[in-house]
Structure formats: C-alpha cells, structure tokens
Amino acid sequence: MNGIASLCAFCGSRLGADPLHAEQAARLGTLMAENGIRLVYGGGGVGLMGILADAVLKAGGYVIGVIPAFLQSLEVGKSGLSELIVVDSMHERKRRMFDLSDGFVVLPGGLGTLDETLEILTWRQLRLHDKPVIVVDIDGYWSMLDALINGVIEGGFADPYARRLFVRVGRVEEVLPALAREHLPDIGPRSDRI
Helix, strand or coil: CCCCCEEEEECCCCCCCCHHHHHHHHHHHHHHHHCCCEEEECCECCHHHHHHHHHHHHCCCCEEEEEECCHHHHCCECCCCCEEEEECCHHHHHHHHHHHCCEEEECCCCHHHHHHHHHHHHHHHCCCCCCCEEEECHHHCCHHHHHHHHHHHHCCCCCHHHHHHCEEECCHHHHHHHHHHCCCCCCCCCHHHC
C-alpha cells in the first residue's frame, strides 16, 4: 500500500464523550494489525491511545510507543508494547514519531492531538515531508479543523493549497483505502530541519 508500513496515530489521552470514538479507535487498531501496518503513537495506556494500542496488540500487530519521561506517570505509560521509546522532551517525541512513520492518522482528541496535527501539517506545508495525513472526522468531530483552516485561508494567511495537506474521511474503515490512493512522497523527509 504505497509503502505504508508504519502509521503514526494522533489521538486523545481521554475517551471523550462519544462512545463511537473508542469503538472506532479499536476498529482502526484491528485493521492496522490485519494489514501488517505497525502503530507508532504517544506511548500512553489511557484514553483512545490505550484502546488503539491494545487493539493492535490483541490482533497480533506491532506497536511502538514514544513517550517523554515526565509523561510516563501522567499518561500512565503503556506496558507490554512491542517497543517503548522514552525521550527527553515533547519535541523529541514528535520528531521520533515522525521519523518512525510513513504516514499519519488523526482520531478525535484534545489540545495535544490538535498540536500534533497542526505541527505535522505545518511541516508538510514547509515541504519538510510529503507523508500522507488522514483525518478521521467521526460524526463531524474535526469540522472545527476545517473551519480553522478555511478561516486562515480566507484571512489571507495561507493559500488554498492548505486544504490539500490532509485527506478527511468519516470512518476508520476508509483510512487504508485513502492511504492506498495517496501518491508516494515526492520529497524525502527532512527531520534534520525540524
């Protein structure tokens, strides 16, 4: 599938108000494992992150968690992962997840998820990478992201191209087909500039 062997997931360290979010996180984990795609994620054992990691592992998949040392206790760092990488800072966490991944998937989450998503989109806009980014807009959860990006474009602070930095799908069942439709990156990742 276009060379996608590892997929980095950004998602909440909480379950959120809608039970569908947890169901979709578990379903994505199962689909990834069944298709031989390893999960790279923030290393937590709580919220949607924990559900996603558990589902990948339960289905026989491979999971790499990347967590800063100070968050291990706050996010209840997940034990039993295939690999757990402990780093010194949030920035190093994002860079390691970036380096280990062939693409990105965004599930519902809070400020941390939004931060990770906007940063990876910014890096793509700056042509530091051309890895696919798939946003799973479960029941319109990420409509606020569309509104934000449209507002930035309408305000004259970004080109309309910003809308093409990611692909939005409605259910996790659409993630792998969306990845298969994405072109191979035409620029190599430049994590040395991040």
